[in-house]
Amino acid sequence: MPNPYIPYLTRVKSVITExxxxxxKTIELEFKKEEEYKKFDYIPGQFAEISLIGKGExxxxxxxxxxxxxxxxxxxxxxxxxxxxxxxxxxxxxxxVRGPCGNGWPIEDMKGKNIVVIGGGFAYSTLRSLxxxxxxxxxxxxxxxxxTIYGNRDSGEVLYKDLLEEWEKRDDINVVLTIDREEEGxxxxxxxxxxxxxxxxxxxENAVAIICGPPIMxxxxxxxLVELGWxxxxxxxxxxxxxxxxxxxxxRCNIGPKFICTDGPVFSLAELKKLPDEY
Amino acid sequence: MxxxxxxxxxxxxxxNELASEYNFYAPIKKKGNISxxxxxxxxxxxxxxxxxxxxxxxxLFPQMEVLFEYTLDEKDVEITxxxxxxxxxxxxxxxxxxxxxxxxxxxxxxxxxxxKDEIYLKKKENTTLIGxxxxxxxxxxxxxxxxxNPFNKExxxxxxxxxxxxxxxxxxxxxxxxxxxKLSWLSKASDSDLKKSKELAKQAEESxxxxxxxETIVKNLETSFEHPIWEEISESCIGCGSCSYMCPTCTCFxxxxxxxxxxxxxxxxxxxxxxxxxLYTMETSGHNPRDTKIQRCRNRIMHxxxxxxxxxxxxxCVGCGRCISVCPANNDILTILNxxxxxxxxxxxxxxx
Amino acid sequence: xxxxxxxxxxxxxxxxxxxxxxxEKEVDVIIGxxxxxxxxxxxxxxxxxxxxxxxxxxxxxxxxxxxRYLAPLMPQLCNSExxxxxxxxVSKGCVGRAVNLLAAEKQVDLESVKMIGINCNGNVxxxxxxxxxxxxxxLDVSISGDDIIVKGRDWEQKFPxxxxxxxxxxxxxxxxxxxxxxxxxxxxxxxxxxxxxxxDVIEYDSKSTEEKWEYIKEMLEPCTLCYSxxxxxPVCYCNLCFVDQNLPVWFGKTTQLPDIIVxxxxxxxHLAGRCVACGACSSVCPVGIDLNKITRKLEExxxxxxxxxxxxxAEIVPPMMNFSMEDTEEFMLEED
Numbered sequence: 001m002p003n004p005y006i007p008y009l010t011r012v013k014s015v016i017t018e019x020x021x022x023x024x025k026t027i028e029l030e031f032k033k034e035e036e037y038k039k040f041d042y043i044p045g046q047f048a049e050i051s052l053i054g055k056g057e058x059x060x061x062x063x064x065x066x067x068x069x070x071x072x073x074x075x076x077x078x079x080x081x082x083x084x085x086x087x088x089x090x091x092x093x094x095x096x097v098r099g100p101c102g103n104g105w106p107i108e109d110m111k112g113k114n115i116v117v118i119g120g121g122f123a124y125s126t127l128r129s130l131x132x133x134x135x136x137x138x139x140x141x142x143x144x145x146x147x148t149i150y151g152n153r154d155s156g157e158v159l160y161k162d163l164l165e166e167w168e169k170r171d172d173i174n175v176v177l178t179i180d181r182e183e184e185g186x187x188x189x190x191x192x193x194x195x196x197x198x199x200x201x202x203x204x205e206n207a208v209a210i211i212c213g214p215p216i217m218x219x220x221x222x223x224x225l226v227e228l229g230w231x232x233x234x235x236x237x238x239x240x241x242x243x244x245x246x247x248x249x250x251x252r253c254n255i256g257p258k259f260i261c262t263d264g265p266v267f268s269l270a271e272l273k274k275l276p277d278e279y
Numbered sequence: 280m281x282x283x284x285x286x287x288x289x290x291x292x293x294x295n296e297l298a299s300e301y302n303f304y305a306p307i308k309k310k311g312n313i314s315x316x317x318x319x320x321x322x323x324x325x326x327x328x329x330x331x332x333x334x335x336x337x338x339l340f341p342q343m344e345v346l347f348e349y350t351l352d353e354k355d356v357e358i359t360x361x362x363x364x365x366x367x368x369x370x371x372x373x374x375x376x377x378x379x380x381x382x383x384x385x386x387x388x389x390x391x392x393x394x395k396d397e398i399y400l401k402k403k404e405n406t407t408l409i410g411x412x413x414x415x416x417x418x419x420x421x422x423x424x425x426x427x428n429p430f431n432k433e434x435x436x437x438x439x440x441x442x443x444x445x446x447x448x449x450x451x452x453x454x455x456x457x458x459x460x461k462l463s464w465l466s467k468a469s470d471s472d473l474k475k476s477k478e479l480a481k482q483a484e485e486s487x488x489x490x491x492x493x494e495t496i497v498k499n500l501e502t503s504f505e506h507p508i509w510e511e512i513s514e515s516c517i518g519c520g521s522c523s524y525m526c527p528t529c530t531c532f533x534x535x536x537x538x539x540x541x542x543x544x545x546x547x548x549x550x551x552x553x554x555x556x557x558l559y560t561m562e563t564s565g566h567n568p569r570d571t572k573i574q575r576c577r578n579r580i581m582h583x584x585x586x587x588x589x590x591x592x593x594x595x596c597v598g599c600g601r602c603i604s605v606c607p608a609n610n611d612i613l614t615i616l617n618x619x620x621x622x623x624x625x626x627x628x629x630x631x632x
Numbered sequence: 633x634x635x636x637x638x639x640x641x642x643x644x645x646x647x648x649x650x651x652x653x654x655x656e657k658e659v660d661v662i663i664g665x666x667x668x669x670x671x672x673x674x675x676x677x678x679x680x681x682x683x684x685x686x687x688x689x690x691x692x693x694x695x696x697x698x699x700r701y702l703a704p705l706m707p708q709l710c711n712s713e714x715x716x717x718x719x720x721x722v723s724k725g726c727v728g729r730a731v732n733l734l735a736a737e738k739q740v741d742l743e744s745v746k747m748i749g750i751n752c753n754g755n756v757x758x759x760x761x762x763x764x765x766x767x768x769x770x771l772d773v774s775i776s777g778d779d780i781i782v783k784g785r786d787w788e789q790k791f792p793x794x795x796x797x798x799x800x801x802x803x804x805x806x807x808x809x810x811x812x813x814x815x816x817x818x819x820x821x822x823x824x825x826x827x828x829x830x831x832d833v834i835e836y837d838s839k840s841t842e843e844k845w846e847y848i849k850e851m852l853e854p855c856t857l858c859y860s861x862x863x864x865x866p867v868c869y870c871n872l873c874f875v876d877q878n879l880p881v882w883f884g885k886t887t888q889l890p891d892i893i894v895x896x897x898x899x900x901x902h903l904a905g906r907c908v909a910c911g912a913c914s915s916v917c918p919v920g921i922d923l924n925k926i927t928r929k930l931e932e933x934x935x936x937x938x939x940x941x942x943x944x945x946a947e948i949v950p951p952m953m954n955f956s957m958e959d960t961e962e963f964m965l966e967e968d
Contacts, residue, residue, distance in 0.1 A: 003360050004394035005346040005534075005547065053349050053356045054538040054545050080563040081879055094356040101392070242562050244534045248391025251531035252552070252559055254578075256504075257586035262392030276504045276581075278568045310854050311763045312919055328767045332919060333856065342856060343886035415785070417769050419670060514708050515676040517700055519863035521918050524856060537884060550885050556859075558876050571707055607864055607916030608696055609668040609675035 004247055007051055007096030008036040012089050013071055020156030023078040024122055025087055026063060028071045029095055040100060042066055043107055044129035045238065045266050048099030049246040050074060052089075056082040059243045059261070062100065063125035065132035067139075072097070075125035075159065101246045102265050105130050105210065105236070114144035116202040118221055120151045120193050120213025124159050126238060127212055131173070132163075140172060147174040147202055151193035151217065154179050155186050176200055194220035204230040212238050222269065232270040239265045239272075239279055255279050282473060283448040283465035285439065293462060294321035294371075301369035301407065304338050306331055315370065326372045326441070329417055330599060334527035335370055335377050336384065339402045346398070346534070348546040364401040372439075373410045375431035376422045376597040380527035381408070382434050386591060387530055407454055410435040411446070414479050419600030421489040421613065427598050429487065430480035440476040447476045491616045493584070493594055499622045500585040504577075508622060512615050513576035515608040520553035522579070522602035522612075528595050529553070554578050580615060634777045635692070635753060635793045642690040642750045646722055649748045649818045650685045653720045659746050661709060663698050664688040664722035671773045671782075672758045676701070678708055688722065692775055692797070695755045695915035697908070698722060699730035699866035703739040716744045724752030726910035728809020728816070729943025730866035733908060736949050739869060742815050749809045749818040754793075754801035755911070756780055759920035761796060765789065800911040800924050803832050810944040823944045830932040836925065848893065848926070854919040855892045857885060861913035861923055862899060867906045874898060900926045905934040905950040908943045 010029035018024045031037035042048075044065055051057035058080075064073035078087045089095065105126075115134065119127045127148070134143055148167075152158050158177065168175045178189035178196045189196050193213065202209065202225075209225055211218050222235060241253040241260045248262035256275040258264065267275075285293065297303060298318070306313050307323040312332040318324060348359045385403050388396035413420070413429035422428060432438040436455030440447040447468055450456035459465065523529040533552040538545035552559065555575050561567045569575050587595030596612075603611050633641075646664060653659045666677035666687045674693045679685065698721050701709065711717055721727065728747055734740040756773070761782060772783040780791040794802075809816055810823040839847060859875070862868045874882050875895060882898070884891040900923075909931065913923045934940055938951040 001395060001397050003347060003397050005398070005549075006358055006360060009356060009358070051536075053358075053547075054351055054536050056536050057534065083563075092354050094354070096356070240562065241568070242560055244532070247394040249388060249394075249396050249530075249532075250534065250549075250552070251554070254582070254586065256581070257589040259391055278574060278578075310919070311759070312854070313767070325767075329769055343888065415769070418771065510708055514678050514706075515696075517696070517860075517863045517916075519858060519860035519916065521858050521860050521916075524858045525918060533885070535885065537886075548886065556876075558872075573707060603670055605918045606673075607860055607912075609670065609673040611669040611675075614669055 004249075005098070005245070007049070007053075007057075007098040008033070008040065010072075010095050010097050012091050012093045012095060014091065015089065018075060018159045023087075024075060024159065025078075026073055026075045027086060027089065027095070028064075028073050029097065030071050031097075032094075040072070040097070042072075042100035043104040044133045045105035045126050046100040046102045047126070047246070047265065048072075048074070048097050048101060049243070050086070051096040051098070052082055052085040053094065053096050055085045057096070057098075057244075058082045059101070059246050061126035061129075061238070063128050065129045065136070067133055067136040075122070075128075077122050098246065101261055103263065105266055107133065110208050111142045112144065112206075114203070114205075114207035115146050116207060116209040117146070117148040118150075118193060118197060118209060118211045118213075119148070120217035120221075121153065121157060122159065123212040123214070123238075124150055127210065128160055128163065130210070131167070135167070135170070135173060144206070145174070146172065147176070147200065149176045149178070149193060149196055149200060151178045151180070151196065151213075154181070155183055192220065193217050194224050197221050197224045198227075201228055204228060204234065208234050208236065210236045210238075232273065233268050235269040237267055237269065237272065239267060241279065281450070281459070282468035283459060283462075284468050284472060285446040285448050285465055287444060287446070289465075290324055290326075291321040292464070294318060294324070296462065297369055297458075301367045303369050303371060304335070305371040315373075318371075324372065326411060326439075330374055330377075330601070332601075332605075333525060334380065334599070334601065335373055336380060336527050338368065338370060339381070339406060340384065340399060340530070342551050344398070344549050346547045346549055349544065351538070351543045351545070361398060364398060365405060368402065368406040369409065370406065371409045373408055373435075374413055374599070375410060375429060375434070376420075376427055376599040377527050378408050378410050378434040379427055379431065380597045380599075381406075383528050383593065383595065383597070384530060386593070390591065407436045407458065408434070409437040409439065409455075409458075411439040411441060412476075412480065413483055414441055416483055416487050417600060418489060419603040419613075420487055420598060421491060421600065422598035423484060423487050424489070424491045424493055425594045425596050425598040426493075429483040440479060442472060442475050442479070445472075447472050489600075489613055491613060492620050495620050495623070496584050496616055497588045497594075499619050500581060503619065503622060504581070506622065508618055509573050509577045512580075512618060513573045513610075516555075516572055516576050516610050517608050518555050518557065518572055518575065519607060520555040521605045521607065522610075523553035523555060524551055525601040525605045527597060527599055527601070528583070531559075554582070576610075580612075580619070584616070584619075636775050636777055638753050639690055639692065639775055642753070643688070645818055646688050646690060646748055646750060647685045650679070650688055650720060650722075651682055653746060653748070653817065654680075654682045654685070658718065659720035660711075660717040662688070662720035662722070662748070663701060663709070664748070665690065665694040665696075665698075667691075668693065671770045672756070672761065690750065692754060692756050692780075692793075693758070693773070694724070695758070695798075695912055696864065697730055697866045697910040697912040698727050699734060699740075700864060700912070702731065702745070703734050703866070703869040704871070716741065718744050718746070720746045720748055723747040723749050723809045723816070725804065725806035725808050725810075726752075726908050726943075727866075728811055728820075729806055729908035730910065731943075732810065732946040733867055733906060733943040733950070734869075735946040737953065742946055745815065747809050747811055747816040747818075747820070749811065749816045749820040751808045751819045752804075753807070754797035754804070755915070756793075757796055757798045758915055759917075759922075761791065762920070764791075798911045798914065798924075799832055799922065800909050800914075800928070803828070803830075804909065806909075806941075806944070811946070815946070825939065825944065826941050828935060828941070830928065830935070833929050833932050836929060849889065851921060851925065852892050852896055853889060855887065855896070855921060856919060857887055857892060857895065858918060860916045860918060864912040864916040865903070866910070866912070867903065867908065868899070874902075896923065896926065900930055903927060904930045905938070905940060905952040906942050907931055
């Protein structure tokens with residue numbers, strides 16, 4: 001078996017700025033070797049350890065869906081040394097990719113159910129991957145109604161604007177976008193995600209809800225869903241932690257006996273309640 | 280299993296024969312401490328020792344290890360994998376607790392997720408262990424409470440027993456039996472030699488006085504995550520991490536890229552890390568799930584005596600007692616474990632009263 | 633008086649003062665030393681009740697500097713709102729120095745600290761005893777008369793106490809805390825300065841530059857970069873140590889000699905003028921490196937240049953932490 005710490009090498013194909021304040025960018029990567037791209041067989045919700053060789057590595061959720069063939073995409077927020085390096089990369093630069101890591105969204109178990117995808121801010125990247133997958137003509141019929149509620153601080157922070165506008169026009173997905181406060185020119189919902197969840201009141205009947213975002217958004221949105229009758233095993237979260245190896249070897253992302261990088265990052269609320277409160 | 284005898288003055292002969300084929304590691308005295316080093320001169324080998332300061336995990340899992348090397352040029356990167364993992368390693372004179380820790384390491388590095396740590400596992404495959412039983416375990420040893428034994432031969436390839444002026448040599452695994460066969464000049468063991476070795480084994484086991492009830496501890500820890508006892512337990516800890524560095528079963532590491540910009544080359548390395556470090560779980564956003572000493576001390580004990588049994592039905596501790604000898608604040612793990620053992624009992628007593 | 637009788641006196645004075653402070657509610661908790669579970673150790677302990685004062689001991693193995701627990705203040709010494717409790721701290725001279733220094737650097741509020749001063753008679757040099765005994769297990773260490781008695785399974789060895797204490801303890805000039813009556817009960821003194829011959833640095837000073845470099849390299853070579861020295865040091869309290877910074881990365885963290893040397897030399901410079909000569913760093917080093925050989929040299933330089941000794945006064949900020957327009961700068965221009 002090969003050395004699991006050696007990354008596949010990819011080249012940057014494009015870099016797009018996603019938000020107004022210019023600190024979130026989506027980079028599109030092309031694998032140098034075709035056979036390595038084939039080996040990188042991923043499902044929505046998984047992440048990869050991407051590196052600037054010489055600077056460092058970090059775990060980033062895969063934003064592209066496996067149905068978007070040819071390249072993979074990552075949406076990265078500029079926070080530290082390595083992410084700043086990614087932001088400064090140009091077309092043709094080499095970026096190392098290790099993965100896919102993690103368990104991903106349970107797309108098999110979700111079949112036949114209604115799906116509610118709730119996201120806040122920058123955490124929408126793996127949700128993008130999931131929704132594109134669900135909407136793909138090969139898989140759409142396997143799933144019930146799809147609703148997505150996506151909240152942001154203001155309209156400048158909304159990611160994937162073009163994609164969302166396309167989805168709004170479709171009749172097989174209900175898109176609800178919201179921002180925290182009134183803004184001139186914004187005709188859609190206004191209010192915190194939890195308030196909008198209460199308004200939309202998605203039914204827990206034969207359904208799965210995915211909630212991703214800042215901790216306070218998750219807590220309030222989950223509280224609303226529980227009020228509406230949702231069961232804890234149907235509420236899914238994707239956790240974050242400091243990671244180094246991403247493959248369950250360096251030991252640092254553990255919560256209790258589980259590792260976020262291999263047993264997660266997707267956990268149901270029921271599973272999280274059984275684990276110690278340290279995340 | 281044919282038993283042989285190795286006379287104490289024949290160690291040099293054994294070294295000369297095996298060193299040509301293997302990288303030969305054994306305990307030597309270095310600046311006042313016992314440490315496992317690669318042997319150049321067989322006279323340096325010291326088998327009459329208590330235990331090494333730094334555990335022999337440092338041979339297969341060194342403090343600093345290269346994961347891969349790379350060269351950088353204008354718009355390309357070339358990666359070179361490790362080329363030296365096929366070298367044969369022989370560790371001579373290792374104690375049973377440390378030999379067992381190698382198995383725990385291998386178990387951990389091949390679990391979790393789709394990837395195994397090939398670097399460690401390849402090296403382990405090419406490693407042969409010639410161990411030695413502990414005639415006089417220390418007062419800080421408690422291997423018998425954690426499924427170990429001072430004369431545990433299970434995880435060894437060849438096992439030596441110190442009979443006084445000579446060693447009893449037993450080939451345990453197939454690899455080990457081959458080596459014993461190869462050393463055809465070893466004399467045959469007599470019945471009295473075998474009898475003495477069994478006596479020594481029994482004596483050693485009985486002399487271990489530090490005991491803990493690991494079953495009760497594992498059971499108590501299942502429900503003790505929020506227990507106030509952790510405040511008391513972590514009082515004297517200074518957060519230095521010596522316990523993890525000297526622990527033969529601690530596997531945590533950090534990954535760093537080291538680049539030589541002038542020559543456009545570098546390497547990605549891993550170095551030992553400890554969950555006792557305050558930045559261990561610090562995220563770039565500034566959020567730190569374990570930012571108090573209490574949480575970090577708790578994590579170490581839970582990891583060894585609760586998460587390990589949950590995941591692998593094994594205890595993550597071999598009872599070598601290094602953490603006890605090295606802790607500068609005398610935060611004795613046996614004291615901690617005894618406190619945890621007593622948790623339920625106290626509550627039961629309260630109910631009765 | 634023999635060392636043994638001195639110890640008994642010190643122990644009794646600690647217990648009496650501790651009892652009084654707890655009884656009169658002048659402190660909420662007391663931090664001191666208790667009996668260790670293995671030979672050559674003592675275990676820091678926090679007591680909250682009068683009936684526990686007999687757990688406090690003094691046995692010449694009290695090498696941890698208790699001021700270490702004051703900055704950053706550990707949660708067990710805070711109340712439920714996170715405010716510091718009133719803390720009594722068993723203080724040998726160097727612990728007192730550390731508390732004063734931390735107060736001068738605004739890390740500790742002396743209003744909430746009460747030193748229980750003792751006239752320290754030194755601590756046993758653990759690594760030296762370990763080295764001399766070799767590979768035999770030590771089962772008991774005690775002081776009898778003026779000797780250190782080390783016992784094993786079937787052997788016993790005696791060491792003269794005053795020769796086998798830490799090198800720092802041999803030249804110590806501040807045996808009890810330099811503090812006033814309000815902050816200190818028990819043995820206290822008021823010192824403005826000390827007279828230190830720095831006899832322990834003479835041998836190092838006599839070496840040539842090349843010899844000094846070889847000496848430092850050889851001394852630091854066994855280091856495993858475990859950072860016990862930094863953790864045990866009471867004046868190393870930075871929230872983000874230079875070691876852990878990554879914007880920029882100051883030095884590598886491997887155990888290759890250049891990385892080891894950079895860590896120790898930079899840390900020593902961060903301690904220049906602040907080190908309180910408690911010797912905790914050397915006592916806690918798992919591989920027995922005597923780091924005080926470097927810190928003492930720096931202390932000598934600071935004494936010569938600035939006539940300053942750290943920790944004698946809770947107001948004066950150490951020279952390297954301080955700047956005023958009147959500072960002379962001739963050292964920047966002169967050749968050394």
